[in-house]
Structure formats: structure tokens, C-alpha cells
Amino acid sequence: MKVCKFGGTSVASAQQIKKVAAILKADPSRKIVVVSAPGKRFDDDVKVTDMLIRLSQAALCNEDVEGYLSEVLDRYAQIAIGLDLGQAILDIIELDLRNRLESDKGNPGLFFDQLKASGEDNLAKLVAVYLTSIGLHAEYINPKDAGLLVTDFSQRVQALPESNNRLSALKDKATITVFPGFFGYTSKGELRTFERGGSDITGSILAAAVKAELYENFTDVDCVFVANPRIIENPEEIHKMTYREMRELSYAGFAVLHDEALMPAFKESVPVCIKNTNNPLAPGTMIVAEREHSFRPVTGISADSGFSTLFVSKYLMNREIGFGRKLLEILEDEKISFEHTPSGIDNISVILRSHQLNTEIEHRIVHRVKTELHADEVNIQSNFSMVVLVGEGMRNATGLAARATAAISRTGANIEMINQGSSEVSLVFGVLKQDETKILKELYKEFFSSVLVQ
Template sequence: MKVCKFGGTSVASAQQIKKVAAIVRADPSRRIVVVSAPGKRFEDDVKVTDLLINLSHAALRGENVEEQFNKVIDRYDNIANGLGLGCEIQDIIKLDLYNRLASDKENPRIFLDQLQASGEDNLAKLVAAYFNTVGLHAEYVSPKEAGLLVNDLPQRAQALPEAYNRLSTLKDKDTITVFPGFFGYTEEGVLRTFERGGSDITGSILAAAVKAELYENFTDVDCVFVANPRIIDSPVEIDKMTYREMRELSYAGFSVLHDEALMPAFKESVPVCIKNTNNPLAPGTMIVAERESSFRPVTGISADSGFSTLFVSKYLMNREIGFGRKLLQILEDEEISYEHTPSGIDNLSVILRSHQLTPDKEARIVDRVKTELQADEVNFRSNFSMVVIVGEGMRNSTGLAARATTAISRTGANIEMINQGSSEVSLVFGVLKQDETKILKELYKEFFSPVLVV
């Protein structure tokens, strides 16, 4: 049994969904199909999820939502008409979205999740209906019915251990299961979404639950590249990589797979293959537990922006028991998670995602750190990027950090932070956002340009 997930570009139009059906038909072992919400059909198009976010915000403000409502419905109508489906599925989708809009708005976060999740949920209903019209015996299955249980607020949504046992029964179905990605339900029946791109997570959870022989993640590229092809011309392709390598690269901006999607598959040793919906015969990139050694110590280079730094300085900080715990407790009180904590003897920096901050939160944090921890200096800085070099071979390669820092120095950029995990599979550099692109290009040249033999 294979679980296959199709991303937003793979289900953005009727033509793309026809390709999905052909892919599923080509391999009878593809028994579980996870779908995202319709993505962009062209460069300036708007994703259905973004249309739904606009709709929900307008509803929460008490505005007339007819225009935003119709924009969402029009996308599904265009797909349904292009697939030759009748009005029945369109009416089902329209009624579902109307009922979600009419639901309780007392908790805006829950209301927003309800609206966003309709993108995947209604597309799954539509895809199942189409599969049946072309001879693929399929059934839409709701995450609630199947038992995709997630934790409660305010923690980030994650599947509960008992969800895997409940979902395992999907392997016994004699139909193709079409399952919406991106969301699950708490024990009390509250719908909660994963982070954006969370359909990858759903696919991995299902693959682990049914102990699939393979989890195929279909997107719009033939494989994973060692660097972003939008920045590097014709980057080297990766045919095989480990879970750890992909996890590190996904964390730092590899949008081909959500960085949380690998853990469920990893725990059950389900291999993952990144494939292209538009070129399904391409072998793709296999993600496995272990791989053969490569002559290159570095497997990939990536970068992600949108980071801020909380800098705290206090004389004799290193002698003060509990200082770090108290500092992180202040962040926890504001429901903020952190990424890295590089430190010196008398100072500590906390790297975090900027989207978690507001001017009010920053002011409260600074005031509390000064008042409660008697810090000498406290400030926030923003517009940082994290550049990550990843490779299983790095641990056995001497001088790699020196090569990387030398390459960065050639660009004239300053390194604000360096962090290497104990696994030695990755090396992280904090740099200013404005320097990100030129650093990536120079690092690619250092580690992947052909060596000229004289």
C-alpha cells in the first residue's frame, strides 16, 4: 500500500486533477490519496487558502462577505465544470462553506481554522466524486470519522498517539480513500489546522498509521535540488537523502516538504519519495533512514528569512542559577517558541520567528526581562535569515566550517550567529536578510561547483 499526497499546484485546476487520477490509476497500490486545497494556476493567481483567510477576516469584522464567498465558490465551480461533474457536488460545497460562515465566531482562532480547513475538505469531496466518474472506486473520508485526533489549544496542532491506531483501519478499505489534508479534531470535536503546508503532515501521519510501503509526496518539481532553483541556475539534483537531512533543509526554507512531515514516517521507517505530478515517470528524490556515502560532504544548502533576535546582557549571567529558564518562561507566557539560543558568558540571544511578535509583545517582554531579571541590556532586532548547510558527511569532514565562513567572508557579509547541533549534520549561520541571496550563491559555488583539474 502506498499513500500519496498531492499539493496545491497538483489540484489547482480540472486539468491537474485529471493528471492526479491518471497517476492513481497507473499504480493499484496507491490506495490512500491526501489532497491540499487548490493552489495557484498561474503566477499571479491566489491560492484558495488565502481566499478563505480573506473571507474569514471579513466575516469576523462583520463586513458583507458575498464577494469573497463567491471567489471561493467560483474556484470549485470551475474545477467541477472542467471535470464534467454535475451540480450536486457544487451544491454540497456551497452549503458546507455557508454553514462554516454561520458558525460561532466567539473564538476567532477556531473560526479561522474552520474556514481554512474547508479548502482541503471540499476538494477531497470533489476529487472522490470525480474518481468515481472515471472508474476509480473511491470514497471521501473525513478526518473526524477516521479518528485523526489532535491536541488542544494553545499548543501547535499535533496528532495524538491514539490517532495512529484509529487511522490504521484505513488499510482495510477496499476503496481508494480520498482524505483532506491540513487538519484534525480534538477529543471534544474541535477542528484544528496544522501549520500552512500541513497537508504534508497529514500524508505522513496516514503513511505511518497504515505502515505504508511508501509515502509519495507529489508536487511541481521532478526532485529535490541541493539549492533553491529560483536563486541558483540549474542546481545539482538529489536522488537520495536521509530523513535528518530533509528535516534540516525543510526547516530552513525547502518548501518542497513541510519540516514537521518527516517524523511520523521516520518513526515507522516509511520511505518518502518527492515526485512531480506533471512528470510522474521521473524517479524523484527518495528520503530514507540511511544512504550510501557520497563524495560530497554537503547534501544541500538552504535559507529562510523572517527571524528576530532577543538580545539580553547581564554581568555575571553565567553565575545566576535559573536565568535561562526564567527568560524562556517569559516567552512561554507570550505563547512564543524559540529556534536557537547562542550565548556568551554575560549575554544570551534567543532566535525566534518574527511572525510571533507584535509591538505590544515586544514591549512587555523587554519590560519583564529588565524588571524581573535585572538585565543590563535588552533589545529586539529583526530582518534576519538563517542559512543552513546540511549533510550526513559533514561529521567526517574536517575544515568544512572554515570553508563555509571563508565563502561567506568573500561576499562581504557579516555572520551574526553560528550554531552547530551535536549531531553535526547541519551548520546554521544567522545573517542579515539583505545578504541571504549572495551568501547562498557563494556557498553553492564553494561546495557544488565542479573542481577544475589542471
């Protein structure tokens, strides 16, 4: 049995959904299908999820929602007409959306999630109807009925371990299961959504629960590339990589797969394959637990922006027991997570995601660190990018850090921070956002333009 997840571009139109049907028809072992909400059909198009966000915001502000609602319904109507489906499925979708709009707005977060999740939910219903109409015998399954349980509202959204036993029953179904991605339900029956791109997570959860032979993640690229093709012209392809390598690259900006999507599959040793809906015969990129060693130490290069640095300096900080714990407790009080903590003898930098900060929060953090920890210097700076080199072979490669820093030096950019994890699978450089692109290009030239066989 294979579990297939189709991303937003794969289900953006009737034409794309016909390609999905052909892929399923070509391989009867593809028994569980996870779908995203319809994505962009062209560059200036609007994703259905973004339409639903506007709709929910209007509803929460007690504005007239009919225009926003019509926009969403029209998108589904275009898909249904292109698939020769009748009015019945569109009536079901409209009734569902109107019921969600009339639900309790007392908890704005709950209401917001209800509306956002309707993109995947209603598309799954439509796809199931279409597949059945062409003889593929499919059934829409709601995550609540299937038993996809997630954490309560006080916690970050994650699937609960008990979901596995409930979801494993899906493997016994004779029909194709069409399952909406992106959301699950708490034990109280409240709907909660994963982060944007969370349909990848749903697919991985299902693949793990049914112990699939393969989890196929269909997107709009033939494979994973060693670097962003929008920055590097014709970058090399990655044919096989490990879970750890993909996890590190996804964290650092690879948009191919959500960075949380691999853990469920990894725990059950389910291999993952990134494939192209528009070119399904391409072999794609296999993601596995272990792979043979390559002569090339670096598997991929990635970068992500939107980072800030909390810099703290205090003389004899290294002698002060509990200093790091107290610093992180201040961030915990502000409900802020951290990414990296490079440090020296008398100073420490905490790398944060900038979206967690605002002027008020920054002032509170700086004030508390100065008054409670008696720091000599405290400041927060923004507009940083993290450039990451990833590869299982890096741990056995000598001089790799020197090659990387020399390449960055050639660009004239300054390195603000260096961090290497204990696994030695990744090497992270903090740089100014304005230098990100030229650094990526120079690192690609260093590690991929000329192959040095070792």
C-alpha cells in the same frame, strides 16, 4: 500500499486533477490519496485557501459575504465543468460552505479553522466523485469519521498518538480513499487546522498509521535540489537524503515539504518520495532513515528570513545559577518559542521568529529582562536570515566550517551568529537579510561548483 499526497498546484485545475487520476490509475497500490485545497494555476492566481481566509474575515466582521463566497464557488465550478461533473457536487459544496458560515462565531479561531479547512474538505469530495466517474471506485473519508484526533485549543495542533489505531483501518478498504489534508478534530469534536502546508503532515500521519510501503508527496518539481532554483541557476539534484537532512532543510526554508511532515513517517520507518505531478515518471527524491556515505559532505544549502535576536549581556552570567531558565521563562510567559541560543561567558543571544513579536511585546521583554534579571545590556534586533548547511557527512569532514566562513567572507558580509547542533548534521549562520542571496550563491559555488573527491 502507498499513500499519495497531492499539493495545491497538483489539484489547482481540472487538467491537473486528470493528471492525478492518471497517476493513481498507473499504480493500483496507490490506495490512499491526501489532497490540498486548489492552489495557484498561474503566478498571479489566488489560492482557494486565501479566498477562504478573506471569506472568514468578512464573516467575522459581519460584512456581506456573497461576493467572497461566489469567488470560491466559481473556482470549484470551473474544476467541475472541466471534469464533466454534474451540478450535484457543486450543490454539496455550496451547502457545506453556507452551513460553515452560519456556524457559531463565538470562538473566532474555531470559526476561522472551519472555513479554512473547507478548501481541502470540499476538494476531496469533488476528487472522489471524479475518480468514481472514470471507474476508479473512490470514497471520500472525513478525518472525523476516520479518527484523526488532534490536541485541544489550549495546545499547539498536533495529532494524538491514539489516532494511529483508528486510522490504521483505512488499509483494509477496497476502494481508493480520498482524504482531505490540513485538519483533524479534537476529542470534543472541534475542527482544528495544522499550519499552512499541513496537508504534508496529514499524508505522513496516514502513511505511518497504515504502515505504508511508501509515502509519495507529489508537488510541482521533479525532485529536491541542493539549493533554491530561484536563486541558484540549475542547481544539482538530490536523489537520496535522510529524514534528518530533509527536516533541517525544510526548517530553513525548503518549501518542498512542511518541516513537521517527516516525524510520523520516520517513527514507522516509512520512506518518503518527493515526486512531480507533471512528470510522474521522474524518479524524484527518496527520503530514508540511512543512506550510503557521499564524497560530498554537504547535501543542501538553504536560508530563511524573518528572524530576530534577543541579545542579553550580564557580567558573570555564567556563574549565575538559573539565569538561562529565568530568561526563557520570560519568553514562555509571552508565549514565544525560540530557535537557537548561542552564548558566551557574559552574554547570550536568543534567536526568535519575528512574526511572534510586536513593539509592545518587545518593550515588555526588554523591561522584564532588565528589571528581573538585572542585565547590563538588553536589545532586540530584527531583519536576520538563517543560512544553513546540511549533510550527514559534515560530522566527518574537517575544515568545513573554515570553508564556509571563508566563502561568506568573500561576499563582504558579516556573520552575526554561528550555531552547530550536537548531531553535527547542520551548521547555521545568522546573517543580515540583505546579504542572504549573495551568501547562498557563494556557498553553492564553494561546495557544489567544484567537486573535490575525498
